[in-house]
Amino acid sequence: xxSKKDLRTITRKDIAIEAGVTETIVSYVxxxxxxxxxxKRKKVEEAIARxxxxxxxxxxxxxxxxxxxxxxxxxxxxxxxxxxxxSEIDTLAxxxxxxxxxxxxxxxxxxxxxxxxxxxxxxxxxxASFPLYNIQRLIDAHIPIVLxxxxxxxxxxxxxxxxxxxxxxxxxxxxRTLYERGKRKLLFLDRISxxxxxxxxxxxxxxxxxxQCSVYNLEPVIVSGCSSEDELSAKLFDLLSSGYVPDxxxxxxxxxxxxxxxxxxxxxxxxxxxxxxxxFDNTRLCRFSSPTLTSVEIEQKExxxxxxEMMMSLIDNSSSFEKRLEVYLDTKMVMRESV
Amino acid sequence: xxSKKDLRTITRKDIAIEAGVTETIVSYVxxxxxxxxxxKRKKVEEAIARxxxxxxxxxxxxxxxxxxxxxxxxxxxxxxxxxxxxSEIDTLAxxxxxxxxxxxxxxxxxxxxxxxxxxxxxxxxxxASFPLYNIQRLIDAHIPIVLxxxxxxxxxxxxxxxxxxxxxxxxxxxxRTLYERGKRKLLFLDRISxxxxxxxxxxxxxxxxxxQCSVYNLEPVIVSGCSSEDELSAKLFDLLSSGYVPDxxxxxxxxxxxxxxxxxxxxxxxxxxxxxxxxFDNTRLCRFSSPTLTSVEIEQKExxxxxxEMMMSLIDNSSSFEKRLEVYLDTKMVMRESV
DNA sequence: CTGAAAGCGCTTACAG
DNA sequence: CTGAAAGCGCTTACAG
Numbered sequence: 001x002x003s004k005k006d007l008r009t010i011t012r013k014d015i016a017i018e019a020g021v022t023e024t025i026v027s028y029v030x031x032x033x034x035x036x037x038x039x040k041r042k043k044v045e046e047a048i049a050r051x052x053x054x055x056x057x058x059x060x061x062x063x064x065x066x067x068x069x070x071x072x073x074x075x076x077x078x079x080x081x082x083x084x085x086x087s088e089i090d091t092l093a094x095x096x097x098x099x100x101x102x103x104x105x106x107x108x109x110x111x112x113x114x115x116x117x118x119x120x121x122x123x124x125x126x127x128a129s130f131p132l133y134n135i136q137r138l139i140d141a142h143i144p145i146v147l148x149x150x151x152x153x154x155x156x157x158x159x160x161x162x163x164x165x166x167x168x169x170x171x172x173x174x175x176r177t178l179y180e181r182g183k184r185k186l187l188f189l190d191r192i193s194x195x196x197x198x199x200x201x202x203x204x205x206x207x208x209x210x211x212q213c214s215v216y217n218l219e220p221v222i223v224s225g226c227s228s229e230d231e232l233s234a235k236l237f238d239l240l241s242s243g244y245v246p247d248x249x250x251x252x253x254x255x256x257x258x259x260x261x262x263x264x265x266x267x268x269x270x271x272x273x274x275x276x277x278x279x280f281d282n283t284r285l286c287r288f289s290s291p292t293l294t295s296v297e298i299e300q301k302e303x304x305x306x307x308x309e310m311m312m313s314l315i316d317n318s319s320s321f322e323k324r325l326e327v328y329l330d331t332k333m334v335m336r337e338s339v
Numbered sequence: 340x341x342s343k344k345d346l347r348t349i350t351r352k353d354i355a356i357e358a359g360v361t362e363t364i365v366s367y368v369x370x371x372x373x374x375x376x377x378x379k380r381k382k383v384e385e386a387i388a389r390x391x392x393x394x395x396x397x398x399x400x401x402x403x404x405x406x407x408x409x410x411x412x413x414x415x416x417x418x419x420x421x422x423x424x425x426s427e428i429d430t431l432a433x434x435x436x437x438x439x440x441x442x443x444x445x446x447x448x449x450x451x452x453x454x455x456x457x458x459x460x461x462x463x464x465x466x467a468s469f470p471l472y473n474i475q476r477l478i479d480a481h482i483p484i485v486l487x488x489x490x491x492x493x494x495x496x497x498x499x500x501x502x503x504x505x506x507x508x509x510x511x512x513x514x515r516t517l518y519e520r521g522k523r524k525l526l527f528l529d530r531i532s533x534x535x536x537x538x539x540x541x542x543x544x545x546x547x548x549x550x551q552c553s554v555y556n557l558e559p560v561i562v563s564g565c566s567s568e569d570e571l572s573a574k575l576f577d578l579l580s581s582g583y584v585p586d587x588x589x590x591x592x593x594x595x596x597x598x599x600x601x602x603x604x605x606x607x608x609x610x611x612x613x614x615x616x617x618x619f620d621n622t623r624l625c626r627f628s629s630p631t632l633t634s635v636e637i638e639q640k641e642x643x644x645x646x647x648e649m650m651m652s653l654i655d656n657s658s659s660f661e662k663r664l665e666v667y668l669d670t671k672m673v674m675r676e677s678v
Numbered sequence: 679c680t681g682a683a684a685g686c687g688c689t690t691a692c693a694g
Numbered sequence: 695c696t697g698a699a700a701g702c703g704c705t706t707a708c709a710g
Contacts, residue, residue, distance in 0.1 A: 052452050056395040059703035062686045077426040080419055087416040090443050101440040104429050113391050180680060258627045288597045289627040363697060398687035401702045
């Protein structure tokens with residue numbers, strides 16, 4: 001039987017026997033926290049390599065070591081944005097020997113108990129709908145938490161990581177861009193949500209939009225509360241028919257911006273001449289629509305890098321921090337034909 | 340201190356004390372595998388509810404119970420197709436009290452050792468590039484495995500789950516559809532891969548395409564080996580300039596189909612009049628391109644349901660099966676303007 | 679320098 | 695019917 005081919009559970013005991021040492025020695029070699037005679041160390045290392053041994057993660061975690069699992073909570077797993085982000089994080093996590101567990105943001109009260117089971121070394125929260133109250137509980141329980149700042153988290157106290165992905169500034173820049181092109185009647189298209197969660201002013205995209213509109217003394221219109229693309233189209237139809245015709249549309253994400261763009265086009269308006277449209281996330285959609293869609297890009301690679309870096313810091317030296325870790329990232333606007 | 344608010348680690352011991360019973364009793368109540376006097380059972384159940392107790396998953400798993408974690412290996416985490424699928428699976432998994440860990444298909448030899456650590460109750464493989472050899476090893480080690488049949492897995496033996504998502508039949512239908520519209524010079528656009536993994540005839544989409552072309556005695560062209568969208572565009576440019584102009588294009592997925600469509604349009608060809616285009620996966624992209632893209636849809640909800648159902652069967656009664664579990668799903672073609 | 683032993687939080691065979 | 699005890703695979707304080 002070739003041990004390389006046949007998968008069976010190798011335990012520390014197997015290694016001890018194979019290397020002709022005590023089980024204790026094996027542990028110390030693995031953890032590197034005690035001097036072990038060179039000769040023994042070699043034998044153990046060889047045995048580990050030969051038998052393809054990996055210490056049982058669960059047994060280690062039970063003894064207080066890391067589980068090497070990180071939980072990622074997202075409110076829009078389906079979206080291309082999270083797909084890319086998760087993909088980048090996965091790559092980084094893999095080299096750090098971590099696994100990423102992905103979970104939608106379930107709303108029931110039991111959820112937080114379920115994720116707080118000492119199982120995860122840390123939790124990344126990329127969801128606008130996770131209750132602040134529960135985030136605070138997790139932080140208070142000293143679980144390493146990294147927040148993607150989709151909304152305002154300034155009320156959260158304690159030690160945690162905060163990644164400002166530039167949504168607020170990016171949204172302001174959208175308004176600025178539209179304004180500079182002479183657009184004055186701006187329309188914001190909020191998320192489509194079948195679970196009934198829409199943005200409020202805690203949401204950085206919406207807040208950036210309204211704040212910058214205030215700077216210019218504009219009175220923008222916000223379309224919110226839609227639970228499907230068709231509903232959004234219908235609402236726009238009604239709105240434009242009723243006499244209000246915007247000259248600039250900002251969609252909370254590319255998909256929504258494009259639904260808006262198509263609705264306007266169907267009603268005979270030209271993009272960008274009559275109505276300019278800008279999206280968010282710079283997904284693949286932007287390149288295949290016509291006109292192609294101008295969009296704000298979040299630098300996922302950089303976000304992913306920061307997420308992992310912060311998480312590793314919090315996991316490895318959480319006790320050495322006294323306040324939250326913060327990082328501010330920039331977005332960039334990718335100009336295309338829709339503006 | 341309100342125990343509902345404060346998150347601390349509650350162990351079986353806490354429950355035993357709270358309920359005034361032995362720790363053993365607590366275990367038996369949780370596992371329901373021994374009669375416990377009604378009165379005691381009640382007390383224990385109340386204590387569990389009051390303290391929000393959840394047995395430590397790792398300790399249970401160490402004793403041979405389930406870890407309630409399933410690993411999902413995908414070769415294209417970024418893609419919208421997997422996003423939707425994962426999202427559906429997550430919903431189902433959550434109600435079954437499972438977590439889904441997501442992992443790209445890493446190519447190093449250590450990968451299989453890493454995932455085989457008794458940590459995962461089962462593994463779903465949705466990747467065309469995971470070596471058959473390693474799949475077989477995992478199955479031989481009696482880990483519940485569910486394969487999404489992206490390629491031909493008929494050589495894999497033993498007990499496992501196989502979900503045929505209808506890629507082969509769907510691809511044949513694409514050819515049939517194009518043929519019925521009078522298209523005879525068909526072009527297949529293979530995946531874009533930066534890691535250098537392209538399709539061979541193990542791949543059901545490609546095989547369906549070529550098989551159906553044979554039925555009609557067509558001599559199709561296949562464009563493969565591109566590592567970026569730009570490279571694919573360039574290749575198409577060269578191909579069409581050199582005199583070969585297809586009248587039907589089948590893209591391995593929507594994105595690739597659209598890259599092909601745009602390249603043709605840039606060269607002055609009309610879609611669908613000169614060249615018809617069909618994609619795969621029916622992603623959001625299809626609805627926003629112009630012309631909108633006809634595409635083959637895989638019923639993700641149904642795939643997700645089958646994945647979880649099979650996985651649960653394999654985990655709970657794996658010993659009672661003697662051969663692989665199979666299910667065949669249908670795709671449907673969503674007709675739009677590109678054909 | 680190094681081994682035997684306690685213990686992480688559980689499950690369940692074993693012995694009352 | 696039910697409790698004390700062994701043990702899952704580890705880590706590391708404790709005692710040589």
